[in-house]
């Protein structure tokens with residue numbers, strides 16, 4: 060046995076992770092169901108470090124130092140179970156199986172419990188940053204036991220991205236916590252991209268900016284409070300010209316956004332854990348709507364506002380306002396994401412350090428941004444912060460942005476340009492800060508038609524009004 064870690068599943072993610080370990084001086088055992096992938100990894104990149112290729116699972120396992128550390132990097136779902144079933148009989152108590160795929164956190168909880176019975180550690184690990192991240196340093200979100208992390212964490216920290224000398228990897232919490240947090244990361248990514256798309260759409264259609272001008276605007280925004288990877292690549296995409304037609308690239312791409320499923324999971328599970336994440340939900344639904352070409356074709360004749368687009372100073376003012384609206388909406392969607400993590404932690408008994416989640420997303424992953432440092436500071440100042448909106452600094456920034464934010468939503472409505480992300484974020488902000496919500500009326504209606512009862516603001520107890528009788532109130 061000579062390899063300190065093994066990777067099975069050598070498609071793009073697995074081979075890049077294996078190379079990342081090897082480039083950091085680890086001897087890496089490599090295996091893939093179809094051996095040609097293993098061979099081509101060694102042929103192309105074998106000189107980057109020390110690899111131990113194996114074609115048979117037994118040889119692969121035999122080449123690992125104990126406790127064995129085995130990374131599974133295969134297609135999520137049934138293939139992961141198939142690989143676990145194949146390898147587990149070859150392992151011993153104390154060995155560690157790491158699932159780096161995009162698993163559903165409930166699958167991870169199930170697998171962790173099953174392997175724990177055999178004394179084997181199962182570490183469901185979120186890995187973000189795509190293929191580039193896997194090779195050069197991803198953001199890594201391991202779940203599983205603290206004991207497993209003690210034996211594995213230092214290696215993962217070493218190959219992760221680093222920001223200010225700190226690794227973008229930390230032990231998230233027990234069993235499925237790592238995959239849960241990775242899923243919420245992807246949900247937030249959906250929301251970020253939706254907000255960016257709305258900013259682009261508004262400034263293009265309501266302020267008449269060209270893609271080239273917009274590329275410059277996003278480039279400028281990237282030097283300010285919105286500084287982030289997604290804003291940076293938005294400028295790149297908007298500046299790109301189609302080589303065939305000479306048109307802006309954004310104009311030759313079909314306007315139906317696809318999704319692989321982690322955004323949808325985030326929304327489904329948010330409903331299960333009772334965490335309101337309307338920003339993520341709007342983003343998922345907006346992608347879904349964009350793909351309904353038949354609905355859109357059927358509705359194309361509906362009338363819209365006739366107002367002229369903004370020009371001159373009005374158009375330029377809108378640019379500044381949209382920057383504010385984008386930032387404020389982003390704070391709101393991150394607040395929703397963090398609350399969802401907290402809700403799941405409460406429900407599943409995970410001890411998650413909310414500030415450290417912000418810390419490890421500062422580098423390596425798709426939503427990396429300067430802004431995450433502020434979230435980290437907010438939780439450092441108050442680890443029990445009930446919502447990011449209550450943090451002094453964020454509250455002040457939202458207060459400063461709100462006039463611009465409201466103007467943007469108003470302009471969008473007047474111009475007939477959909478901004479579900481901006482509008483829903485503003486509605487969330489206004490709902491949280493409201494003294495009274497109309498939920499009181501909803502309770503009244505529920506009691507009227509279904510005798511569902513209500514609580515009073517001024518008395519203890521559960522009440523019902525005899526709506527079809529004399530309208531007297533009874534205590535239940």
Ligand code: NDP
Pocket residue numbers: 067068069070071072073091092093096132133134135137138139141142159160161162186187188189190
């Ligand atoms: P794929 O998701 O395309 O999976 C291909 C790999 O899975 C191949 O090695 C394939 O082996 C193996 N595989 C499939 N079915 C089986 C099976 N029944 N038994 C054994 N092996 C099987 O590869 P990616 O590299 O794109 O992703 C790997 C994992 O990482 C996935 O879970 C993905 O969701 C996740 N991920 C991907 C990211 C990305 O940017 N692509 C980012 C973060 C996570 P074979 O060669 O024999 O077919």
